[in-house]
Amino acid sequence: QGASVSVLLLPSGLPMQEQVSVPSGAASTITFSLAEVPSCADMQVAVQLARKEGSPLERRLFLSRVLPPPPVVKSFVQMDYSRKTLLVNGQPLLGTGYYDSQSIGPTNLSRLGDAGITWNMRYFTSNACNGTVCERLSDAFIRSYMDWSHAAGIYVMFDLHNEFERLAKEGNSTELWRNITAQVQQFRDHPALLGWYICDDCMTQWLIAQIKAGTPTLDTWYRALKRLDPYHPAIGAIESVNVNVFTTANVFIPAPSLDVVMVENYVQNLTQNAHRGSAMDPGSDGTFSGWPLTWEPVVNCPGVWLNQDRKDLTTAQKALQLYSMSWLSAILANLPSQLHFRLFPFDERSKHSVLYEEIMLQVGRYGKVVRAAQGFLLAPPSGAVEPWIEAEDAATPGPCRQCAALWRREVEGAPAS
Numbered sequence: 001q002g003a004s005v006s007v008l009l010l011p012s013g014l015p016m017q018e019q020v021s022v023p024s025g026a027a028s029t030i031t032f033s034l035a036e037v038p039s040c041a042d043m044q045v046a047v048q049l050a051r052k053e054g055s056p057l058e059r060r061l062f063l064s065r066v067l068p069p070p071p072v073v074k075s076f077v078q079m080d081y082s083r084k085t086l087l088v089n090g091q092p093l094l095g096t097g098y099y100d101s102q103s104i105g106p107t108n109l110s111r112l113g114d115a116g117i118t119w120n121m122r123y124f125t126s127n128a129c130n131g132t133v134c135e136r137l138s139d140a141f142i143r144s145y146m147d148w149s150h151a152a153g154i155y156v157m158f159d160l161h162n163e164f165e166r167l168a169k170e171g172n173s174t175e176l177w178r179n180i181t182a183q184v185q186q187f188r189d190h191p192a193l194l195g196w197y198i199c200d201d202c203m204t205q206w207l208i209a210q211i212k213a214g215t216p217t218l219d220t221w222y223r224a225l226k227r228l229d230p231y232h233p234a235i236g237a238i239e240s241v242n243v244n245v246f247t248t249a250n251v252f253i254p255a256p257s258l259d260v261v262m263v264e265n266y267v268q269n270l271t272q273n274a275h276r277g278s279a280m281d282p283g284s285d286g287t288f289s290g291w292p293l294t295w296e297p298v299v300n301c302p303g304v305w306l307n308q309d310r311k312d313l314t315t316a317q318k319a320l321q322l323y324s325m326s327w328l329s330a331i332l333a334n335l336p337s338q339l340h341f342r343l344f345p346f347d348e349r350s351k352h353s354v355l356y357e358e359i360m361l362q363v364g365r366y367g368k369v370v371r372a373a374q375g376f377l378l379a380p381p382s383g384a385v386e387p388w389i390e391a392e393d394a395a396t397p398g399p400c401r402q403c404a405a406l407w408r409r410e411v412e413g414a415p416a417s
């Protein structure tokens with residue numbers, strides 16, 4: 001009780017909203033105008049939550065305003081913090097798809113598109129590696145892949161992670177930045193482009209690598225990328241639930257280094273996925289629902305391969321578990337967008353081909369169903385108090401928080417609660 005929210009523009013301290021009362025135990029939306037802020041400027045917005053008892057909480061949101069893109073830009077991708085999703089050409093995108101190393105032709109992509117897949121992260125390195133060195137695929141192949149994806153209705157997270165991880169580990173060089181610049185300039189106007197995938201295992205392979213090497217902080221490369229292309233987000237996948245390390249200023253990075261963070265949610269079953277962890281014992285989707293002042297459009301990345309060798313489940317049950325895990329992420333953590341790791345395993349593909357085909361169909365099925373309810377799932381919080389549903393089993397008292405999040409959404413045409 002007695003809680004209020006203030007919104008300040010930094011570094012000026014200009015108040016956008018002051019001490020707006022918010023109810024306890026409910027999700028609320030605070031609106032404010034950015035009319036005072038000039039275009040083509042980076043800024044910080046501080047959101048302060050004051051409580052009658054206890055210390056105030058504060059989160060800082062970094063915003064970047066740019067002029068409208070020129071006509072040559074075919075996919076203008078923005079962050080929608082009110083609904084925790086991406087906007088592509090002004091329309092919300094609820095993505096479902098895969099990490100992929102195997103797609104090599106248009107039929108691969110059309111098959112995925114027909115199943116219900118809407119985005120992919122295709123590693124642009126050869127599967128025929130010489131030791132640990134994997135050559136980058138040719139620009140001609142990458143161009144064809146982008147064209148095939150566009151024809152299939154699939155957006156592409158463009159793989160540049162090896163190049164940006166080299167920046168962290170080795171520092172910049174004229175040749176390295178020339179190669180990055182050439183890739184961005186060649187593909188930034190392609191209609192299939194969703195954003196730039198610039199780190200894999202970002203905590204260890206990017207941040208910790210940069211700290212050990214003593215190279216420039218990661219926000220340096222983020223800003224350099226934005227100068228090349230301000231119209232598409234920087235994307236990365238982390239092996240941690242601490243997404244704010246990359247989206248806000250902190251002790252490690254003085255400014256944002258990613259726009260979209262994807263969480264490597266590698267758990268084997270629904271119980272582990274729903275685990276509510278503490279700061280010292282982080283869980284999976286269960287942890288996200290407990291965060292205050294969150295707005296990042298985090299993408300859930302389940303580990304498909306973890307089910308393949310289980311003896312207690314049939315092939316159909318393994319596929320259905322992935323379908324259920326996606327829904328648990330959407331409901332419990334408000335993370336409806338999914339990017340599964342991965343489309344097929346590296347080895348023993350023939351042994352598991354039937355399983356991975358079943359999983360792909362269930363991943364696509366989730367995509368089709370969840371997009372039919374997109375307005376419902378992505379609706380801003382209504383401010384209504386969420387019901388605390390008592391568990392039916394007296395031995396397990398407490399609220400059914402997995403259910404409660406559904407009642408928060410009030411949207412025209414949504415299913416009645």
